[in-house]
Amino acid sequence: MSTALLEVKQLTVGYGAAPVLHEVDLTIGEGQIVAVLGANGAGKTTLLRAISNMLPITAGTAKFDGIDLKPVKVERMVRHGIAHVPEGRGVVTELTVEENLRLGGLWRKGKPDLDEVYDLFPAIANRRNHLGHQLSGGERQMLAIGRALVAKPRLLLLDEPSLGLAPKITAQIMGLLRDLRDRTGLAVLLVEQNVRSALSVADEGVVLNLGRVVTRQKADTLADDADLRHAYLGF
Missing domain, CATH: 3.40.50.300 (P-loop containing nucleotide triphosphate hydrolases)
Incomplete structure (x- = not known):
């Protein structure tokens, strides 16, 4: 360390x-x-x-x-x-997946690069134009983490x-943390x-x-x- x-x-x-x-x-x-x-x-x-x-x-x-x-x-x-993803998968349900992700990079100059997040989470890449309330619990958690990662x-x-996720989704998220x-x-x-x-x-x-x-x-x-x-x- x-x-x-x-x-x-x-x-x-x-x-x-x-x-x-x-x-x-x-x-x-x-x-x-x-x-x-x-x-x-x-x-x-x-x-x-x-x-x-x-x-x-x-x-x-x-x-x-x-x-x-x-x-x-x-x-x-x-x-x-420092990026904080609180308990509860807090996404803006009235915005699309892509709009939520762009919120994570608002403070940076220029357009944020979302491709890396989409590569990490293919499930939300396929739903980038869907509203937050249309996502499953696992997809919302991926979106919340992805939005935090956009800020680098x-x-x-x-x-x-x-919390509340299927074991398969939990394993995917934990594996992602180790990979990152x-x-x-x-x-x-x-x-x-x-x-x-x-x-x-x-x-x-x-x-x-x-x-x-x-x-x-x-x-x-x-x-x-x-x-x-x-x-x-x-x-």
């Missing part, structure tokens, strides 16, 4: 007066996939939302390539190289990409309830419990740790 691309130190975040994350430390390097795992309510989504400044940081810091993210506005995160991020924050990491050096911070899928593509796994980091281990080591899996991951 290279020097840290994302460095989170002693991060404390909450909703109102109630803290959800407690002094979380996390690093991710160029070209690394880190899976954030834990039960519902562990603070996984809150972590991503804090990094992208959708939630205010109460204490601690989050730095990207040495830049303090706290003063960076949410809408400018993509200019710094260095770090992708990906929240529950397999290998080909482009994209770093991915992956929140995922499907622990086996996440660990199959991640380099490392971080386990959260009640807003605190319980452990960080290599993905294959974590997958083999039966006691920890039973205690915190439910399998």
